[in-house]
Structure formats: structure tokens, C-alpha cells
Amino acid sequence: METKDIAQKIAAAANDKKAKDILLLNMEGLSPVTDFYVICSAGNSTLVKAIADNIEDKLAEAGVHPTHKEGYADARWVLLDYGDVVAHVFLEEERDFYNLEQLWADAPSESFVENTDD
Known part of the structure; x- marks a missing residue:
């Protein structure tokens, strides 16, 4: 699966659980750590966990698993x-x-738009 496809799948999984302001930042050439950041918000910690869980579940279905997970217990920033x-x-x-x-204002960004062609 291509990097952009993984980013889109993460954004779609977040959207499924009503994440707000989903943004994809293209970090290629800007960060040696990663190619994309997918950033989203939730109104409460229960929803933060639900979004994170859905991202993990949807990507696992595609055979993609996180190498690291952080912040889940506090659910303020996962x-x-x-x-x-x-x-x-x-x-x-x-x-x-x-x-x-x-912080990463130089990164090209795009807001997630749900694909309604399904």
C-alpha cells in the first residue's frame, strides 16, 4: 500500500468516528521521520479513543499495523x-x-474530503 493511500485510509477511519478538522500534511522532503502526518480533533477523550481504535482496526484489516502507539491511556493526544x-x-x-x-507550516496540506462515490 502506498504512503498516500495509508494516510487516506487513516483519515477515512477517523472520519467514520466523527473526527473534526482532518488534515493531511505532506512531510516528504521536510522530515526525515515520516512522509505524512494525519491530524484530527475530537471533543472528548472517549471520542479520541474511539477514533484511535477505529484507525487501528481499519488499518489492521488492510494488514498495516502501528510500530508505536502513545498517549492512549490519557486520551488527550494519541x-x-x-x-x-x-x-x-x-x-x-x-x-x-x-x-x-x-509548526509544519511549510508542509503542503490538504483537508480530508469524504469520497461519496461509493
Whole structure:
């Protein structure tokens, strides 16, 4: 599966659980760590966990598993590291505080748009 496809699958899984403001940042050439960040928000910690769980489940169905998971117990900012793609699921106030979009303002970005052609 291509890196962009993994990023899109993460975004779609987050969208399935009503994540807000889903953003894909193309980190190719900007970060030696990863090619894409997928960033999204949730209004409460229960929803943060539900989004993270759905991302893991949907990617596992495609045979893709995270190499690292962080922040799940507190559910304020869950990071799922898939190597070339890293998913960040934030509580809204945590996302505002850390502001990764501003930190990586040089990265080309696109908002997730649900494909309704199915």
C-alpha cells in the first residue's frame, strides 16, 4: 500500500468516528521521520479513543499495523506511528496548544474530503 493511500485510509477511519478538522500534511522532503502526518480533533477523550481504535482496526484489516502507539491511556493526544505515516488524534484544546499545523507550516496540506462515490 502506498504512503498516500495509508494516510487516506487513516483519515477515512477517523472520519467514520466523527473526527473534526482532518488534515493531511505532506512531510516528504521536510522530515526525515515520516512522509505524512494525519491530524484530527475530537471533543472528548472517549471520542479520541474511539477514533484511535477505529484507525487501528481499519488499518489492521488492510494488514498495516502501528510500530508505536502513545498517549492512549490519557486520551488527550494519541499518536499512532505507521512508519511513513503518523496519525495524531487530539482533544481540541490540545491540538490548539501544540498547533502542529503552524509548526509544519511549510508542509503542503490538504483537508480530508469524504469520497461519496461509493
